[in-house]
Amino acid sequence: MLKGLGGFGDMAKMMKAAQDMQAKLAEMQEALANTVVIGESGAGLVKARCTAKGVITGLDIDPSILVPSEKEVVEDLIIAAIKDAQARAAEREKQETRKLAETLGLPADFKLPF
Secondary structure, eight states: OOTTSTTHHHHHHHHHHHHHHHHHHHHHHHHHHHOEEEEEETTTTEEEEEETTSOEEEEEEOGGGOOGGGHHHHHHHHHHHHHHHHHHHHHHHHHHHHHHHHHTTOOTTOOOOO
């Protein structure tokens, strides 16, 4: 297609590869936004749902712990569940990014732009 243009043919290949990588990154970001992870605390008494991008989407609290005298404990359990969900989301995103980098022939620890 671009024969006889010297290095510009290689430039066109590089641009196409960059566009492909950008499309794959966008697909991965959308998939992460639709993937749900669950964090929990208190042996499952409190569960937090969030997307693999770390956006909290729900909270499930076992009614047995909703005792006024245990307010601080419940608050701590909620915070712990949210932190657990967000940590799991970050790990999931890291795994998916690593897989994508390997698919693109990049080193596993290559930092893809986000």
